[in-house]
Amino acid sequence: MATCVLLAAAVPARAAEDDRPVTAAIGGRLHLDFATFDNDNRGTPNKDDTEIRRAWLDVSGRFFVVDYKMEADFSGDRVEAKDVFVSRGFGDAGRLTVGQFKQYFSLDDRTGSNYGSFLERGNAGTTLAPLYRLGASWQANPGDFTWAASIYSLESIDAWKVKGRAAGGRATWAPSPASGDVLHLGISLARELYDNPGGSGTPALQVRPRAAGHLSDESRLTLVDFSNGRDTDVNKWSLEYAQVRGPLSWQGEFSGATFDDGLQRGKVLAGYGMLSWFVTGESRAYDRKTGRFARVKDIQHKAGAFELALRYDQMRGDQHLDGLPDLRDGSTEAWTLGGNWYLRDNLRFMLNLIESRNRDRLADVTVDRTRALTGRLQFDF
Incomplete structure (x- = not known):
């Protein structure tokens, strides 16, 4: 109800002039996914399924001297908060x-x-990245560099049972990036201190990647617990x-992570490599202010743009x-062959063909091998 009121209040504000003290704009995304599996005879098979992924x-917008954003995901059984913050720029300082x-x-x-x-x-992005957390950060973009540092709680608005504190940051360098000509280097660091995971009602701290996509829960392998x-x-x-x-x-x-609770230790290492080719001649867009890839623009053909991509991912x-x-x-390891059809810069259809394998190295056996065909219809505004 509060979200509906907020959106209703924002509609007339969107038309406000840019020089007004209070502005608002509405955005969103819709990702409709499907997956079909070719399971082996080891373990529980994954079921073919569809989902509203996002x-x-x-x-x-702006509220007097600060900028703000409030974002929520309505795809699950309950509404989940994403970005909910206020920010203020201080010129070149950040x-x-x-x-x-x-x-x-x-x-x-x-x-x-x-x-x-x-x-x-990839595996590291879905299991090691801290994702949405409550905290404070400072970001800056001096020349060809970007850097950001934050202190944050391990809690989020929707995961308040996860207790602890953390600090982290990221720095990137991209010398004079231009359309179709980018070199990017970066490093990220984080230190997280979890309070009694798995005890007193708090969730366990685990690394359990999904080998064959988001709907492949039965192919998850616990690497540390x-x-x-x-x-x-x-x-x-x-x-x-x-590049x-x-x-x-x-x-x-x-990427990697080490875990230490005073009694036992764990270590995770992950790496991926990928290649992308726009058959129709476009280039992946790069945002030099944030050090990341962005929306593909300047689609050259009326029928849209087509991208082929290949990734090897291991953890x-x-x-x-x-x-x-x-x-x-x-x-766990996976090869993924992807094809993306960009009908518009904000509308695309995606297909991924995945070949995944999990191994128990203590027993020296393969415990799961799964092939999957996954797809998505995606729209954002």
């Missing part, structure tokens, strides 16, 4: 943001879901590289009690 609405916002970690995660070349981000109620320290990092050369682009990241994790051999050692 149904977001947002209101953003911008202060306070509230709930997506944290600054990795090129894959920072590139919006409307603009990625695949339906889902800290759920015995002991305070756990986590250190995360990610190194980024990407755009006309219709071709390629990028990769190497490995191990866990052991201090001074003892590993009690867990597993890995």
Whole structure:
């Protein structure tokens, strides 16, 4: 009800002149997904399914001396808050943001879901990135560099049972980027201190990637699991590289995390490499102010733009009690072939063909092999 009132109040404000002290604009996205699976005979098979992956609405604008954004996802059983913050710019010195916002970690995660070349981000982007958290940050864009640093709670508006505190940041460098000519380098760091995960009603701290897309829950492999109620320290990092050369682009990241609860330790390493080719001649767009990829514009043909993309994604994790051999050692990998048809710059149809495999390295056996065909109809405004 509060969201409806907010949207109704924003409608007349959208027409306000830019020099007025209060402005508002409405935006949103709708992602309709499907998945069909070719499962092996190990474990529980994934079921063919469809879902509303995202149904977001947002209101953003200016309120006197600050900018604001309020965003929510209506796709699930309950409304989930995304960006809910106020911010203010201080010229070349940077911008202060306070509230709930997506944290600054990795090129894959920072590139919006409307603009990625695949339906889902890689393993590190879906399991290690801090996502939306309550906190405060400072961001700046001096020349060819961007940097952002934040302090944040491990709670969010909708995940208030997750207790703890954290700090992190990201820096990027892209020397004189131009349309069709980009070199991007970046680094992300985060330190997160979890209070008794798995104890006193708090959620467990686990890394469990979905090997074959968002609907492949039965193919999840637990790489680390800290759920015995002991305070756990986590250190995360990610190194980024990407280039755009006309219709071709390629990028990769190497990411990792260490876990320590005083009794046991865990480690996760992940990496991916991808190649993208716009058959119709367009280029992936790059936003130099935020150090991430953005909306594809200047579609050259009436029939739209077509992109082919290929990614290899691998993640490995191990866990052991201090001074003892590993009690867990597993890995997951996937090849994804993607095709994207951009009918308009805000309307596209996506198809992904995925070949995934999970291994228990302690037993030296494959525990799951799944092929999937996934697709999405996507619209944003």
